[in-house]
Amino acid sequence: xxxxxxxxxxxxxxxxxxxxxxxxxxxxxxxxxxxxxxxxxxxxxxxxxxxxxxxxxxxxxxxxxxxxxxxxxxxxxxxxxxxxxxxxxxxxxxxxxxxxxxxxxxxxxxxxxxxxxxxxxxxxxxxxxxxxxxxxxxxxxxxxxxxxxxxxxxxxxxxxxxxxxxxxxxxxxxxxxxxxxxxxxxxxxxxxxxxxxxxxxxxxxxxxxxxxxxxxxxxxxxxxxxxxxxxxxxxxxxxxxxxxxxxxxxxxxxxxxxxxxxxxxxxxxxxxxxx
Amino acid sequence: xxxxxxxxxxxxxxxxxxxxxxxxxxxxxxxxxxxxxxxxxxxxxxxxxxxxxxxxxxxxxxxxxxxxxxxxxxxxxxxxxxxxxxxxxxxxxxxxxxxxxxxxxxxxxxxxxxxxxxxxxxxxxxxxxxxxxxxxxxxxxxxxxxxxxxxxxxxxxxxxxxxxxxxxxxxxxxxxxxxxxxxxxx
Numbered sequence: 016x017x018x019x020x021x022x023x024x025x026x027x028x029x030x031x032x033x034x035x036x037x038x039x040x041x042x043x044x045x046x047x048x049x050x051x052x053x054x055x056x057x058x059x060x061x062x063x064x065x066x067x068x069x070x071x072x073x074x075x076x077x078x079x080x081x082x083x084x085x086x087x088x089x090x091x092x093x094x095x096x097x098x099x100x101x102x103x104x105x106x107x108x109x110x111x112x113x114x115x116x117x118x119x120x121x122x123x124x125x126x127x128x129x130x131x132x133x134x135x136x137x138x139x140x141x142x143x144x145x146x147x148x149x150x151x152x153x154x155x156x157x158x159x160x161x162x163x164x165x166x167x168x169x170x171x172x173x174x175x176x177x178x179x180x181x182x183x184x185x186x187x188x189x190x191x192x193x194x195x196x197x198x199x200x201x202x203x204x205x206x207x208x209x210x211x212x213x214x215x216x217x218x219x220x221x222x223x224x225x226x227x228x229x230x231x232x233x234x235x236x237x238x239x240x241x242x243x244x245x246x247x248x249x250x251x252x253x254x255x256x257x258x259x260x261x262x263x264x265x266x267x268x269x270x271x272x273x274x275x276x277x278x279x280x281x282x283x284x285x286x287x288x289x290x
Numbered sequence: 291x292x293x294x295x296x297x298x299x300x301x302x303x304x305x306x307x308x309x310x311x312x313x314x315x316x317x318x319x320x321x322x323x324x325x326x327x328x329x330x331x332x333x334x335x336x337x338x339x340x341x342x343x344x345x346x347x348x349x350x351x352x353x354x355x356x357x358x359x360x361x362x363x364x365x366x367x368x369x370x371x372x373x374x375x376x377x378x379x380x381x382x383x384x385x386x387x388x389x390x391x392x393x394x395x396x397x398x399x400x401x402x403x404x405x406x407x408x409x410x411x412x413x414x415x416x417x418x419x420x421x422x423x424x425x426x427x428x429x430x431x432x433x434x435x436x437x438x439x440x441x442x443x444x445x446x447x448x449x450x451x452x453x454x455x456x457x458x459x460x461x462x463x464x465x466x467x468x469x470x471x472x473x474x475x476x
Contacts, residue, residue: 128440
Protein backbone atom coordinates (compact mmCIF):
# COMPACT_ATOMS: atom_id res chain seq x y z
CA UNK A 16 0.00 0.00 0.00
CA UNK A 17 2.86 2.40 0.73
CA UNK A 18 5.06 1.33 -2.15
CA UNK A 19 2.59 1.26 -4.99
CA UNK A 20 -0.48 3.16 -3.78
CA UNK A 21 -1.95 3.65 -7.21
CA UNK A 22 -1.86 -0.02 -8.09
CA UNK A 23 -3.36 -0.87 -4.72
CA UNK A 24 -6.25 1.44 -5.37
CA UNK A 25 -6.74 0.26 -8.92
CA UNK A 26 -7.26 -3.28 -7.75
CA UNK A 27 -10.03 -2.14 -5.43
CA UNK A 28 -11.61 0.14 -7.97
CA UNK A 29 -11.83 -2.69 -10.48
CA UNK A 30 -14.14 -4.44 -8.01
CA UNK A 31 -16.14 -1.23 -7.66
CA UNK A 32 -15.31 -0.63 -4.03
CA UNK A 33 -12.68 1.13 -1.95
CA UNK A 34 -10.13 0.08 0.69
CA UNK A 35 -12.20 1.39 3.56
CA UNK A 36 -15.11 -0.78 2.48
CA UNK A 37 -17.24 1.91 0.90
CA UNK A 38 -18.96 1.75 -2.44
CA UNK A 39 -17.90 4.24 -5.08
CA UNK A 40 -20.96 6.33 -4.48
CA UNK A 41 -21.13 6.11 -0.73
CA UNK A 42 -20.39 8.89 1.71
CA UNK A 43 -18.66 8.50 5.04
CA UNK A 44 -20.73 8.80 8.19
CA UNK A 45 -21.59 12.40 8.80
CA UNK A 46 -22.16 13.79 12.27
CA UNK A 47 -23.13 17.32 13.19
CA UNK A 48 -22.93 19.00 16.57
CA UNK A 49 -24.62 22.33 16.95
CA UNK A 50 -24.54 25.13 19.36
CA UNK A 51 -23.44 25.90 22.80
CA UNK A 52 -24.72 22.98 24.77
CA UNK A 53 -23.14 20.06 22.96
CA UNK A 54 -19.66 21.26 22.27
CA UNK A 55 -18.46 24.07 20.16
CA UNK A 56 -17.60 27.60 20.90
CA UNK A 57 -19.39 29.38 23.73
CA UNK A 58 -18.16 32.85 22.84
CA UNK A 59 -19.42 32.68 19.29
CA UNK A 60 -22.91 33.65 18.30
CA UNK A 61 -23.34 30.44 16.36
CA UNK A 62 -21.20 27.39 15.97
CA UNK A 63 -21.18 23.91 14.56
CA UNK A 64 -18.84 20.96 14.43
CA UNK A 65 -19.05 18.62 11.50
CA UNK A 66 -17.33 15.28 11.12
CA UNK A 67 -17.26 13.62 7.72
CA UNK A 68 -15.55 10.35 8.58
CA UNK A 69 -12.25 11.58 9.98
CA UNK A 70 -12.35 15.04 8.50
CA UNK A 71 -13.33 17.39 11.30
CA UNK A 72 -14.29 21.00 10.64
CA UNK A 73 -15.53 23.52 13.15
CA UNK A 74 -17.20 26.77 12.21
CA UNK A 75 -17.77 29.75 14.49
CA UNK A 76 -19.86 32.75 13.49
CA UNK A 77 -19.40 36.05 15.27
CA UNK A 78 -21.69 38.95 14.61
CA UNK A 79 -20.46 42.49 15.00
CA UNK A 80 -21.83 45.89 14.19
CA UNK A 81 -20.31 48.15 11.58
CA UNK A 82 -21.08 51.02 9.27
CA UNK A 83 -21.96 49.96 5.76
CA UNK A 84 -19.94 50.78 2.64
CA UNK A 85 -20.82 53.99 0.89
CA UNK A 86 -22.07 52.38 -2.29
CA UNK A 87 -24.26 49.71 -0.71
CA UNK A 88 -25.86 51.39 2.22
CA UNK A 89 -28.32 48.67 3.06
CA UNK A 90 -26.13 45.63 2.77
CA UNK A 91 -24.33 43.86 5.57
CA UNK A 92 -21.19 41.78 5.15
CA UNK A 93 -20.34 38.14 5.48
CA UNK A 94 -16.65 37.40 5.74
CA UNK A 95 -15.72 33.74 5.54
CA UNK A 96 -12.24 32.62 6.44
CA UNK A 97 -10.96 29.09 6.11
CA UNK A 98 -7.99 28.06 8.20
CA UNK A 99 -5.94 24.96 7.77
CA UNK A 100 -3.71 24.98 10.84
CA UNK A 101 -0.69 22.78 10.95
CA UNK A 102 -2.29 20.46 13.47
CA UNK A 103 -4.75 19.11 10.98
CA UNK A 104 -2.35 17.53 8.53
CA UNK A 105 1.39 17.27 8.22
CA UNK A 106 1.55 18.99 4.88
CA UNK A 107 0.32 22.34 6.22
CA UNK A 108 2.88 24.53 7.91
CA UNK A 109 2.10 27.38 10.29
CA UNK A 110 2.45 30.93 8.99
CA UNK A 111 0.49 32.91 6.41
CA UNK A 112 -2.42 31.01 4.84
CA UNK A 113 -1.31 28.72 2.09
CA UNK A 114 -2.84 28.47 -1.34
CA UNK A 115 -5.27 25.76 -0.34
CA UNK A 116 -6.71 27.75 2.54
CA UNK A 117 -7.08 30.87 0.42
CA UNK A 118 -8.69 28.99 -2.44
CA UNK A 119 -11.09 27.35 0.02
CA UNK A 120 -11.98 30.75 1.54
CA UNK A 121 -12.71 32.09 -1.91
CA UNK A 122 -14.81 29.03 -2.66
CA UNK A 123 -16.92 29.49 0.45
CA UNK A 124 -17.36 33.19 -0.32
CA UNK A 125 -18.51 32.28 -3.83
CA UNK A 126 -20.97 29.72 -2.50
CA UNK A 127 -22.51 32.23 -0.11
CA UNK A 128 -22.73 34.80 -2.85
CA UNK A 129 -24.02 32.50 -5.57
CA UNK A 130 -26.60 30.67 -3.55
CA UNK A 131 -27.92 33.81 -1.93
CA UNK A 132 -27.91 31.88 1.31
CA UNK A 133 -27.92 35.04 3.33
CA UNK A 134 -29.24 38.06 1.56
CA UNK A 135 -27.11 41.00 2.56
CA UNK A 136 -30.08 43.29 2.86
CA UNK A 137 -31.35 41.14 5.71
CA UNK A 138 -28.29 42.06 7.69
CA UNK A 139 -29.11 45.72 7.63
CA UNK A 140 -30.31 47.38 10.82
CA UNK A 141 -30.48 51.01 9.82
CA UNK A 142 -29.82 51.85 6.21
CA UNK A 143 -26.66 53.87 5.83
CA UNK A 144 -25.78 53.74 9.49
CA UNK A 145 -25.53 50.32 10.97
CA UNK A 146 -25.27 46.84 9.59
CA UNK A 147 -24.29 43.42 10.87
CA UNK A 148 -21.00 41.90 9.88
CA UNK A 149 -20.80 38.14 10.17
CA UNK A 150 -17.31 36.79 10.58
CA UNK A 151 -17.38 33.10 9.77
CA UNK A 152 -14.26 31.29 10.83
CA UNK A 153 -13.98 27.79 9.51
CA UNK A 154 -11.17 25.81 11.03
CA UNK A 155 -10.17 22.35 10.03
CA UNK A 156 -9.17 20.21 12.98
CA UNK A 157 -8.42 17.00 11.16
CA UNK A 158 -7.87 16.78 7.44
CA UNK A 159 -8.79 13.49 5.83
CA UNK A 160 -9.97 14.69 2.46
CA UNK A 161 -13.09 16.46 1.23
CA UNK A 162 -12.54 19.76 2.99
CA UNK A 163 -15.03 21.68 0.90
CA UNK A 164 -18.08 19.55 1.64
CA UNK A 165 -17.38 19.63 5.36
CA UNK A 166 -16.78 23.40 5.35
CA UNK A 167 -19.98 24.21 3.52
CA UNK A 168 -21.92 21.92 5.80
CA UNK A 169 -20.35 23.42 8.94
CA UNK A 170 -21.05 26.92 7.72
CA UNK A 171 -24.67 26.11 7.03
CA UNK A 172 -25.16 24.46 10.40
CA UNK A 173 -23.45 27.31 12.26
CA UNK A 174 -25.49 29.96 10.48
CA UNK A 175 -28.69 28.16 11.32
CA UNK A 176 -27.56 28.22 14.93
CA UNK A 177 -26.82 31.94 15.05
CA UNK A 178 -29.02 34.08 17.23
CA UNK A 179 -28.66 37.78 16.60
CA UNK A 180 -29.54 40.13 19.45
CA UNK A 181 -32.00 42.78 18.39
CA UNK A 182 -30.52 46.21 17.94
CA UNK A 183 -32.38 49.48 18.02
CA UNK A 184 -31.09 52.93 17.33
CA UNK A 185 -31.86 55.44 19.98
CA UNK A 186 -33.41 58.39 18.18
CA UNK A 187 -31.99 61.09 20.40
CA UNK A 188 -28.43 59.99 20.92
CA UNK A 189 -28.03 58.26 17.58
CA UNK A 190 -26.27 55.40 19.31
CA UNK A 191 -27.21 51.80 19.02
CA UNK A 192 -28.66 49.83 21.85
CA UNK A 193 -28.14 46.13 21.89
CA UNK A 194 -30.76 44.07 23.57
CA UNK A 195 -29.12 40.80 24.51
CA UNK A 196 -32.26 39.32 25.95
CA UNK A 197 -34.20 39.40 22.75
CA UNK A 198 -32.67 37.23 20.08
CA UNK A 199 -33.75 36.43 16.58
CA UNK A 200 -32.40 33.68 14.39
CA UNK A 201 -30.78 34.52 11.07
CA UNK A 202 -32.92 34.38 7.98
CA UNK A 203 -31.41 31.75 5.75
CA UNK A 204 -32.92 31.72 2.32
CA UNK A 205 -31.27 28.79 0.65
CA UNK A 206 -29.44 25.73 1.90
CA UNK A 207 -26.52 24.91 -0.34
CA UNK A 208 -24.82 21.57 0.03
CA UNK A 209 -21.51 20.67 -1.57
CA UNK A 210 -20.65 17.26 -3.02
CA UNK A 211 -17.10 16.46 -4.00
CA UNK A 212 -15.91 13.78 -6.37
CA UNK A 213 -12.47 12.49 -7.22
CA UNK A 214 -11.67 11.40 -10.76
CA UNK A 215 -9.38 8.47 -11.39
CA UNK A 216 -7.72 7.74 -14.70
CA UNK A 217 -10.20 9.84 -16.65
CA UNK A 218 -13.01 7.41 -16.07
CA UNK A 219 -13.95 6.49 -12.56
CA UNK A 220 -15.74 8.88 -10.29
CA UNK A 221 -15.75 8.36 -6.55
CA UNK A 222 -17.65 10.37 -4.02
CA UNK A 223 -16.30 11.92 -0.80
CA UNK A 224 -12.57 11.20 -1.26
CA UNK A 225 -10.27 10.66 1.71
CA UNK A 226 -6.93 12.45 1.82
CA UNK A 227 -5.17 9.43 0.32
CA UNK A 228 -7.68 9.18 -2.51
CA UNK A 229 -7.37 12.89 -3.21
CA UNK A 230 -3.61 12.59 -3.58
CA UNK A 231 -3.93 9.75 -6.03
CA UNK A 232 -6.79 11.18 -8.01
CA UNK A 233 -6.17 12.73 -11.39
CA UNK A 234 -8.81 15.39 -10.79
CA UNK A 235 -11.55 16.63 -8.47
CA UNK A 236 -15.02 18.08 -9.03
CA UNK A 237 -17.14 19.90 -6.47
CA UNK A 238 -20.80 20.64 -7.14
CA UNK A 239 -22.93 22.81 -4.89
CA UNK A 240 -26.69 22.45 -5.18
CA UNK A 241 -29.53 24.08 -3.33
CA UNK A 242 -32.92 22.64 -2.49
CA UNK A 243 -34.55 23.50 -5.81
CA UNK A 244 -32.00 21.44 -7.70
CA UNK A 245 -30.31 24.53 -9.02
CA UNK A 246 -26.55 24.58 -9.32
CA UNK A 247 -24.93 27.17 -7.12
CA UNK A 248 -21.42 26.28 -8.09
CA UNK A 249 -19.53 23.86 -10.28
CA UNK A 250 -15.89 23.83 -9.37
CA UNK A 251 -13.63 21.67 -11.40
CA UNK A 252 -10.10 22.93 -11.09
CA UNK A 253 -8.27 21.23 -13.93
CA UNK A 254 -7.56 17.56 -13.70
CA UNK A 255 -8.57 14.98 -16.26
CA UNK A 256 -11.13 16.06 -18.81
CA UNK A 257 -14.71 14.92 -18.27
CA UNK A 258 -17.46 14.54 -20.80
CA UNK A 259 -20.75 16.36 -20.36
CA UNK A 260 -22.48 13.09 -19.51
CA UNK A 261 -20.11 12.35 -16.66
CA UNK A 262 -20.66 15.82 -15.29
CA UNK A 263 -24.38 15.16 -15.45
CA UNK A 264 -23.91 11.99 -13.35
CA UNK A 265 -22.09 14.03 -10.74
CA UNK A 266 -24.89 16.56 -10.65
CA UNK A 267 -27.56 13.92 -10.13
CA UNK A 268 -25.57 12.38 -7.30
CA UNK A 269 -25.11 15.83 -5.77
CA UNK A 270 -28.86 16.41 -5.79
CA UNK A 271 -29.50 13.14 -3.96
CA UNK A 272 -26.83 13.99 -1.42
CA UNK A 273 -28.45 17.33 -0.83
CA UNK A 274 -31.63 15.67 0.32
CA UNK A 275 -29.74 13.42 2.73
CA UNK A 276 -27.84 16.32 4.24
CA UNK A 277 -30.91 18.51 4.56
CA UNK A 278 -32.69 15.77 6.47
CA UNK A 279 -29.72 15.44 8.79
CA UNK A 280 -29.54 19.15 9.53
CA UNK A 281 -33.27 19.42 10.16
CA UNK A 282 -33.13 16.49 12.53
CA UNK A 283 -30.29 17.99 14.54
CA UNK A 284 -31.93 21.39 14.76
CA UNK A 285 -35.19 19.91 15.91
CA UNK A 286 -33.38 18.02 18.64
CA UNK A 287 -31.87 21.15 20.16
CA UNK A 288 -34.67 23.66 19.77
CA UNK A 289 -37.06 22.80 22.62
CA UNK A 290 -34.99 24.29 25.40
CA UNK B 291 -11.45 38.97 -26.44
CA UNK B 292 -12.67 42.53 -26.75
CA UNK B 293 -10.88 44.89 -24.43
CA UNK B 294 -9.69 42.37 -21.91
CA UNK B 295 -6.00 41.67 -22.27
CA UNK B 296 -3.66 39.48 -20.30
CA UNK B 297 0.07 39.14 -20.86
CA UNK B 298 1.49 35.68 -20.25
CA UNK B 299 5.14 34.86 -19.68
CA UNK B 300 6.37 31.31 -19.38
CA UNK B 301 9.70 30.30 -17.87
CA UNK B 302 10.87 26.75 -17.97
CA UNK B 303 11.52 23.94 -17.66
CA UNK B 304 14.16 25.37 -15.35
CA UNK B 305 15.97 24.17 -12.31
CA UNK B 306 13.67 23.93 -9.32
CA UNK B 307 14.43 24.73 -5.72
CA UNK B 308 14.93 21.58 -3.68
CA UNK B 309 11.91 22.36 -1.53
CA UNK B 310 9.67 22.67 -4.56
CA UNK B 311 10.87 19.97 -6.87
CA UNK B 312 8.83 16.84 -7.49
CA UNK B 313 10.75 13.62 -8.14
CA UNK B 314 8.69 12.35 -11.02
CA UNK B 315 7.26 15.34 -12.84
CA UNK B 316 7.65 19.06 -13.44
CA UNK B 317 6.41 21.43 -10.74
CA UNK B 318 4.08 23.98 -12.25
CA UNK B 319 3.60 27.37 -10.68
CA UNK B 320 1.15 30.04 -11.78
CA UNK B 321 1.34 33.65 -10.68
CA UNK B 322 -1.49 36.00 -11.47
CA UNK B 323 -0.92 39.68 -11.00
CA UNK B 324 -3.94 41.99 -11.04
CA UNK B 325 -3.84 45.33 -12.78
CA UNK B 326 -3.84 47.29 -9.55
CA UNK B 327 -3.03 46.20 -6.07
CA UNK B 328 -1.42 43.12 -4.64
CA UNK B 329 -2.62 39.64 -5.42
CA UNK B 330 -5.40 38.67 -3.02
CA UNK B 331 -7.51 35.65 -2.24
CA UNK B 332 -9.38 35.88 -5.55
CA UNK B 333 -6.10 35.71 -7.46
CA UNK B 334 -5.02 32.72 -5.42
CA UNK B 335 -8.08 30.69 -6.25
CA UNK B 336 -7.73 31.65 -9.92
CA UNK B 337 -4.07 30.62 -9.82
CA UNK B 338 -5.09 27.26 -8.40
CA UNK B 339 -7.67 26.76 -11.17
CA UNK B 340 -5.16 27.66 -13.86
CA UNK B 341 -2.42 25.57 -12.34
CA UNK B 342 -4.48 22.41 -12.13
CA UNK B 343 -5.78 22.93 -15.65
CA UNK B 344 -2.24 23.31 -16.98
CA UNK B 345 -1.00 20.35 -14.95
CA UNK B 346 -3.58 18.17 -16.64
CA UNK B 347 -2.30 18.94 -20.13
CA UNK B 348 1.41 19.51 -19.66
CA UNK B 349 3.35 16.27 -19.90
CA UNK B 350 5.30 16.89 -16.74
CA UNK B 351 6.76 13.41 -16.60
CA UNK B 352 9.07 14.29 -19.46
CA UNK B 353 10.82 16.88 -17.32
CA UNK B 354 11.10 15.61 -13.75
CA UNK B 355 12.56 17.78 -11.02
CA UNK B 356 12.14 20.97 -12.99
CA UNK B 357 9.99 24.02 -12.42
CA UNK B 358 7.73 25.65 -14.97
CA UNK B 359 6.61 29.13 -14.00
CA UNK B 360 3.75 30.91 -15.69
CA UNK B 361 3.28 34.60 -14.92
CA UNK B 362 0.11 36.35 -16.00
CA UNK B 363 -0.25 40.10 -15.85
CA UNK B 364 -3.70 41.60 -16.29
CA UNK B 365 -3.40 44.61 -18.56
CA UNK B 366 -7.06 45.48 -18.75
CA UNK B 367 -10.25 43.83 -17.60
CA UNK B 368 -13.43 44.29 -19.56
CA UNK B 369 -15.15 41.02 -18.71
CA UNK B 370 -14.37 37.32 -19.29
CA UNK B 371 -11.08 37.62 -17.44
CA UNK B 372 -10.71 34.00 -16.45
CA UNK B 373 -11.09 32.62 -19.95
CA UNK B 374 -8.72 35.28 -21.26
CA UNK B 375 -6.14 34.05 -18.75
CA UNK B 376 -6.75 30.47 -19.86
CA UNK B 377 -6.26 31.31 -23.51
CA UNK B 378 -3.14 33.34 -22.77
CA UNK B 379 -1.74 30.46 -20.70
CA UNK B 380 -2.34 27.93 -23.45
CA UNK B 381 -0.75 30.10 -26.12
CA UNK B 382 2.24 30.69 -23.87
CA UNK B 383 2.62 26.93 -23.40
CA UNK B 384 2.41 26.47 -27.16
CA UNK B 385 4.88 29.23 -27.85
CA UNK B 386 7.37 27.82 -25.37
CA UNK B 387 7.22 24.48 -27.08
CA UNK B 388 6.36 22.49 -23.99
CA UNK B 389 5.02 19.01 -24.62
CA UNK B 390 1.25 19.09 -24.21
CA UNK B 391 -1.26 16.28 -24.16
CA UNK B 392 -3.98 18.53 -25.52
CA UNK B 393 -4.73 22.16 -26.15
CA UNK B 394 -7.32 23.97 -24.13
CA UNK B 395 -9.24 27.14 -24.48
CA UNK B 396 -11.34 29.19 -22.10
CA UNK B 397 -14.92 30.19 -22.86
CA UNK B 398 -17.17 32.29 -20.64
CA UNK B 399 -20.95 32.11 -20.89
CA UNK B 400 -23.30 34.54 -19.24
CA UNK B 401 -26.85 33.55 -18.49
CA UNK B 402 -29.05 36.57 -18.74
CA UNK B 403 -32.11 37.07 -16.56
CA UNK B 404 -34.39 36.26 -19.48
CA UNK B 405 -32.66 32.97 -20.18
CA UNK B 406 -30.55 33.78 -23.25
CA UNK B 407 -26.99 32.60 -23.36
CA UNK B 408 -24.31 35.14 -24.16
CA UNK B 409 -20.77 34.11 -25.02
CA UNK B 410 -17.74 36.19 -23.98
CA UNK B 411 -19.70 38.75 -21.98
CA UNK B 412 -18.42 42.24 -21.28
CA UNK B 413 -18.04 43.37 -17.69
CA UNK B 414 -21.43 45.07 -17.80
CA UNK B 415 -23.13 41.97 -19.18
CA UNK B 416 -21.44 39.84 -16.53
CA UNK B 417 -22.84 41.99 -13.78
CA UNK B 418 -26.35 41.92 -15.16
CA UNK B 419 -26.29 38.20 -15.75
CA UNK B 420 -27.94 35.71 -13.49
CA UNK B 421 -25.00 33.37 -13.73
CA UNK B 422 -21.58 33.41 -15.34
CA UNK B 423 -19.99 30.07 -16.22
CA UNK B 424 -16.42 29.61 -17.36
CA UNK B 425 -15.26 26.39 -18.98
CA UNK B 426 -11.90 25.21 -20.18
CA UNK B 427 -12.51 22.89 -23.13
CA UNK B 428 -9.82 20.46 -24.24
CA UNK B 429 -9.05 19.98 -27.89
CA UNK B 430 -9.35 16.19 -27.67
CA UNK B 431 -13.05 15.30 -27.92
CA UNK B 432 -14.08 18.64 -26.49
CA UNK B 433 -14.05 17.39 -22.94
CA UNK B 434 -14.43 19.70 -19.98
CA UNK B 435 -11.11 20.40 -18.35
CA UNK B 436 -12.15 23.09 -15.93
CA UNK B 437 -15.48 24.50 -14.82
CA UNK B 438 -16.19 27.46 -12.59
CA UNK B 439 -19.57 29.06 -11.96
CA UNK B 440 -20.66 32.31 -10.41
CA UNK B 441 -24.34 32.65 -9.58
CA UNK B 442 -26.86 29.86 -9.63
CA UNK B 443 -28.48 28.21 -12.61
CA UNK B 444 -30.47 25.09 -13.31
CA UNK B 445 -28.93 21.90 -14.58
CA UNK B 446 -30.41 22.22 -18.09
CA UNK B 447 -29.09 25.74 -18.42
CA UNK B 448 -25.63 24.53 -17.47
CA UNK B 449 -25.74 21.81 -20.10
CA UNK B 450 -26.85 24.35 -22.70
CA UNK B 451 -23.99 26.67 -21.80
CA UNK B 452 -21.59 23.75 -21.96
CA UNK B 453 -22.78 22.82 -25.44
CA UNK B 454 -22.47 26.42 -26.61
CA UNK B 455 -18.98 26.64 -25.10
CA UNK B 456 -17.90 23.47 -26.88
CA UNK B 457 -19.05 24.89 -30.20
CA UNK B 458 -17.24 28.16 -29.53
CA UNK B 459 -14.09 26.23 -28.66
CA UNK B 460 -13.74 25.29 -32.33
CA UNK B 461 -13.43 28.94 -33.32
CA UNK B 462 -10.81 29.56 -30.69
CA UNK B 463 -8.72 26.56 -31.72
CA UNK B 464 -8.80 27.83 -35.29
CA UNK B 465 -7.46 31.14 -33.98
CA UNK B 466 -4.62 29.31 -32.23
CA UNK B 467 -3.70 27.55 -35.45
CA UNK B 468 -3.73 30.79 -37.42
CA UNK B 469 -1.57 32.59 -34.85
CA UNK B 470 1.01 29.84 -34.72
CA UNK B 471 1.09 29.64 -38.49
CA UNK B 472 1.63 33.36 -38.75
CA UNK B 473 4.45 33.26 -36.23
CA UNK B 474 6.38 30.47 -37.80
CA UNK B 475 5.78 31.20 -41.44
CA UNK B 476 8.18 34.16 -41.53
